[in-house]
Amino acid sequence: MDSEALISLATQVSASEFSALYERYTPYVHAILIAKLPLDYVEDTLQDVFADAWRKIGQLHSLDAFPQWVAAIARNKAADFYRRRIRSVGLEEVREASVPPRQDPILTALAQLPEAYQETLALRFVEGLTGPEIAALTGLTHGSVRVNLARGVKMLRELMGVEV
Amino acid sequence: MNDEKDVSSYLWDRTPSGNAEADSALLRWEERLGRYRRAPRPQLASKPAPGPGAAKYCAVAACLALVGALAWRELLLTREANWTRQGERMLLHKKYWLEQAETVEIASMGRLRFAPKSRFRILRSGREEVMELLEGKFDALILADPYRFRVVTAGVQLDDLGCAYEVSVNRQGAGRVEVSLGWVRANGAGEDSFIAQGYEATFRPGEPPSEPRRVQPAGAGPDILALLHKVWRAPSEDERMAAFDALARRYPPPPGVTRERARQADRKLVKEWWPELPLGKPIAFPDSF
Numbered sequence: 001m002d003s004e005a006l007i008s009l010a011t012q013v014s015a016s017e018f019s020a021l022y023e024r025y026t027p028y029v030h031a032i033l034i035a036k037l038p039l040d041y042v043e044d045t046l047q048d049v050f051a052d053a054w055r056k057i058g059q060l061h062s063l064d065a066f067p068q069w070v071a072a073i074a075r076n077k078a079a080d081f082y083r084r085r086i087r088s089v090g091l092e093e094v095r096e097a098s099v100p101p102r103q104d105p106i107l108t109a110l111a112q113l114p115e116a117y118q119e120t121l122a123l124r125f126v127e128g129l130t131g132p133e134i135a136a137l138t139g140l141t142h143g144s145v146r147v148n149l150a151r152g153v154k155m156l157r158e159l160m161g162v163e164v
Numbered sequence: 165m166n167d168e169k170d171v172s173s174y175l176w177d178r179t180p181s182g183n184a185e186a187d188s189a190l191l192r193w194e195e196r197l198g199r200y201r202r203a204p205r206p207q208l209a210s211k212p213a214p215g216p217g218a219a220k221y222c223a224v225a226a227c228l229a230l231v232g233a234l235a236w237r238e239l240l241l242t243r244e245a246n247w248t249r250q251g252e253r254m255l256l257h258k259k260y261w262l263e264q265a266e267t268v269e270i271a272s273m274g275r276l277r278f279a280p281k282s283r284f285r286i287l288r289s290g291r292e293e294v295m296e297l298l299e300g301k302f303d304a305l306i307l308a309d310p311y312r313f314r315v316v317t318a319g320v321q322l323d324d325l326g327c328a329y330e331v332s333v334n335r336q337g338a339g340r341v342e343v344s345l346g347w348v349r350a351n352g353a354g355e356d357s358f359i360a361q362g363y364e365a366t367f368r369p370g371e372p373p374s375e376p377r378r379v380q381p382a383g384a385g386p387d388i389l390a391l392l393h394k395v396w397r398a399p400s401e402d403e404r405m406a407a408f409d410a411l412a413r414r415y416p417p418p419p420g421v422t423r424e425r426a427r428q429a430d431r432k433l434v435k436e437w438w439p440e441l442p443l444g445k446p447i448a449f450p451d452s453f
Contacts, residue, residue, distance in 0.1 A: 018307050018326075019273070019307040019308060022307055026202065027202070030201075030202045034200055039200070042202075043202075046202075047275060047305060050305070050307075051305050051328055051345065054305075054307065054328070054345060054346075055345050104196070104200075106193070106196055106197060107197075107200070110197075122197075124175070125193050125194050125196075125197035125198065126197045126198065126200050126201055127201055127202075128194070128198055128201060130176065130177040130178060131171070131175070131176040131177055132176075132177060146171045146176065149171050149175050149176070150171045150175075153175060153190075156193075
């Protein structure tokens with residue numbers, strides 16, 4: 001690769017525009033990560049997600065796709081975290097190591113839900129958004145958000161037993 | 165099963181559903197999980213922002229006294245040497261040195277991560293954020309308009325042009341900046357260096373920052389960014405002419421960008437030639453260009 005290619009990644013989005021995207025979608029990315037990662041890794045991974053997004057945003061044809069795209073980056077980062085852990089521990093330890101250590105059982109329960117439910121529930125309960133706000137942020141339909149909330153809450157109740 | 169019917173109005177938009185027991189359970193989840201909502205990281209500011217206007221509380225004088233007492237107690241409890249807690253934020257006081265490894269959020273601009281034993285402080289905060297790094301190392305992710313965030317060291321002034329980069333400085337003020345994303349402008353001893361992602365520059369007190377050079381050696385082909393810097397800032401006329409000719413062979417300069425101007429080390433030609441060069445979208449140049 002010569003120098004032209006090295007520095008031809010100038011993005012079509014200005015820093016201030018990206019900053020606005022960062023502000024708006026931080027809760028979404030945070031919700032995805034907190035439902036999947038140990039707490040100590042959430043903040044740094046969140047920063048890595050947006051650094052990646054900023055680096056690659058020239059690949060996006062339309063900013064309309066930004067929420068789904070940045071969410072995919074976040075899910076990949078979370079998956080990478082466990083892939084790295086699997087590589088760094090012996091095979092016998094994989095099962096145990098793949099379960100993030102969490103201080104709070106409700107976070108452990110949240111991590112056990114299907115992805116769509118855990119993210120929607122994290123947006124509702126961790127980030128404090130309402131159903132309509134979740135739909136607006138994620139691009140999901142109201143119907144999908146309703147289903148995710150209803151089924152997610154039901155499963156979470158079962159996992160948490162009588163505690164809530 | 166129709167799952168949508170199972171969504172209580174409280175779960176959907178916090179409207180009481182009429183089932184107090186169910187709503188109460190959801191409220192407990194909100195409280196319990198809401199503790200994990202992302203709190204802003206320590207934030208740099210010259211002083212805490214003013215609170216809500218006092219007029220708002222005039223009608224409830226008794227409450228005002230109580231709020232004041234509680235706030236004062238909170239301040240006493242949470243104020244540390246260099247920091248004041250304000251709600252969820254920790255504000256670093258202006259001119260105080262930060263001396264421990266720390267991740268710091270800069271308003272809504274981005275964040276800095278300091279290596280242990282770094283010494284760093286705020287010089288100005290407001291319309292622009294100006295920080296001083298005396299010694300140590302940090303990496304920065306800044307998402308702000310160009311020239312809103314500046315780091316000064318003993319040897320150089322670094323202006324963010326929308327990017328991610330790493331800076332290290334030793335006790336003598338000599339250091340290095342490496343850019344991983346976007347651009348940084350380094351200015352020292354009256355000279356500039358524009359450092360792109362994948363490039364680095366070094367600096368020391370009293371000398372201009374070095375021209376940018378690739379962090380990883382690239383393949384064949386001239387380094388356009390290095391050539392462009394030589395056109396205006398190489399000390400010898402021969403070197404400037406050679407750089408001009410090498411660049412012009414590949415990317416003919418626009419009308420008005422002439423050898424004579426390169427001979428005179430006219431830095432303003434950089435801005436005019438830039439759009440013809442494979443350097444991406446033109447950066448925000450300082451007024452001197």
